[in-house]
Amino acid sequence: MTNITATEEFEQFEAATIPKEALQTGAGKNYGFDYHYPLVSRSPEIKEIYSLIKKVAKSNASILITGETGTGKELIAGLVQFISDRANKPFIKVNCAALPENLLESELFGHERGAFTGAFQSRQGKFEQADGGTLFLDEIGDMHLTTQAKILRVLQEKTFSRLGGNRTIKVDVRIIAATNKDLWEEIEAGNFRADLYYRLNVVSLTIPPLRQRREDIPLIAEFFRLKFSREIRKKTLGFAPETLELLTNHSWHGNIRELRNLIERSILVTEEGKSIMPSDLSLPGKEYFAAGGKDRRQRGIDEGMFSCKTLNLTQIEKEAIVKALEMKNFVQKDAAELLGISPRALNYKIQFHNIRHSSWKKNSE
Ligand SMILES: Nc1ncnc2c1ncn2[C@@H]1O[C@H](COP(=O)(O)OP(=O)(O)OP(=O)(O)O)[C@@H](O)[C@H]1O
Ligand SMILES: [Mg+2]
Structure with missing residues (x-):
């Protein structure tokens, strides 16, 4: 039985079977994070997405990524951060579906001591943590309407306050949002704010499911x-x-x-x-x-x-x-x-x- 170490033979083999032009990455290597695994694809749709990403990555435009579960939305969000000028700044992810409304708000905006029962200490929120970098709002389609209103305000004014606080905090954060829901359907059903949709959807990336490529x-x-x-x-x-x-x-x-x-x-x-x-x-x-x-x-x-x-x-x-x-x-x-x-x-x-x-x-x- 042969044990494979990262031998030259193996690496050459790898280079031969996965053509370079099918590896869409910032630098062609993985950086120890899942996000920076190469986006492997030869489909024209993904190549188009990749060339769009390269054009917009360096701007601060918000990006909305939609696609079925497992199509690579998070991977692509990470890739955007990686090829942007914010690559060395934080990439902070928030799963908007995982937390109940009040916890999500404190997670996003932080809180001051005594803001609510159990808030023994003040805490930075994800917006502050992401300052200078990117905030990835995953499962945005599941966000509660009142939190949506607060996010919209931050996007418009670039300032917010912690829960229970009155100090105005200013941040420089690039927003990438993702969802596997059809946001238009959610807007029509009254579950999603159209104005937030337009704010987030400055650049729109729709990832086709695997069966279509x-x-x-x-x-x-x-x-x-x-x-x-x-x-x-x-x-x-x-x-x-x-x-x-x-x-x-x-x-x-x-x-x-x-x-x-x-x-x-x-x-x-x-x-x-x-x-x-x-x-x-x-x-x-x-x-x-x-x-x-x-x-x-x-x-x-x-x-x-x-x-x-x-x-x-x-x-x-x-x-x-x-x-x-x-x-x-x-x-x-x-x-x-x-x-x-x-x-x-x-x-x-x-x-x-x-x-x-x-x-x-x-x-x-
Ligand atoms: N083109 C690709 N090449 C290589 N790996 C990929 C590609 N697309 C996705 N992956 C990998 O597939 C897995 C699922 O991707 P990811 O988590 O980004 O999907 P997602 O769209 O965010 O899914 P969900 O909606 O369920 O959160 C990850 O391990 C990711 O690294
Ligand atoms: Mg995901």
């Missing part, structure tokens, strides 16, 4: 194959033609995130030094056949159980372990409990079956 599927799949193979130091040969056909025909409602997760898992179960076969993918049964799958399924991760085509006990054990690990986010202790064995026994079996995962440092060295 199928030429990107093999390319991005290959990118993630290389990335995850390298991470767990497992050499895989590439995708078998049947596998590529399945991937290309799949509907990808979870878009690139779904593709990424699927490839990560397939690298985990594929035999070292072999091509990735259709049975190594964990496409749900219905999708698998709809996408033209012919082989009988070997594995499934959607339901609580998995099915095996084999009666080979060693193979069944390996699949049960992988399944349990996936269900427990690769936390060995939790997976062991699910499997009804001790963590030590599980660790032994993990070594035996040569199962690897990037979150297990020791194991992948």
Whole structure:
């Protein structure tokens, strides 16, 4: 078994399979953040988005990014920041859907001591933290109307006060907002302010779903194959033609995130030094056949159980372990409990079956 380190051979291979012109990044390397992973694409729509980003990044114009879940909205927001003049300044993200209205306001604008019960200390909000940089308002379509009004005021006046405070604070913040909702529908339904929409939508980027740019599927799949193979130091040969056909025909409602997760898992179960076969993918049964799958399924991760085509006990054990690990986010202790064995026994079996995962440092060295 060959362990792959970042050898020259591997890097040359990578350079050869992912053409440079398909890597849209500020500088062509990743910077340790997820945001700065290259935006891999050869589709004309994404290239157009990228050239628009390059034109507007250096201005302070607000940007509204729309697109289905997993299409890369956050990645693109990070890329804008990265190629702007604000690259060395903070990039602060707020998920507007995650917090109830009053908490979101204190999160955004900060509060003074005693502003509300439990406010024992004054706190800076995200607007202040992002001063000089970019504030990424994610899931803006879920923001409450009263918070929308406050954001609008900050955008117009560039000043605000902390909750419970009367000091006027001035900030220089570039706003990038993202949503997977149709904001026009939200405006018509009375859930979103049209005036805020126009403020945010100075530059509008609409990211097409993966199924509308199928030429990107093999390319991005290959990118993630290389990335995850390298991470767990497992050499895989590439995708078998049947596998590529399945991937290309799949509907990808979870878009690139779904593709990424699927490839990560397939690298985990594929035999070292072999091509990735259709049975190594964990496409749900219905999708698998709809996408033209012919082989009988070997594995499934959607339901609580998995099915095996084999009666080979060693193979069944390996699949049960992988399944349990996936269900427990690769936390060995939790997976062991699910499997009804001790963590030590599980660790032994993990070594035996040569199962690897990037979150297990020791194991992948
Ligand atoms: N073109 C691409 N090339 C490489 N990786 C990509 C590309 N587009 C998206 N990704 C990756 O796919 C994953 C999902 O992307 P991201 O989080 O930006 O999606 P999103 O549109 O913000 O999704 P959501 O609406 O669910 O928040 C991330 O891991 C991101 O790095
Ligand atoms: Mg997102």
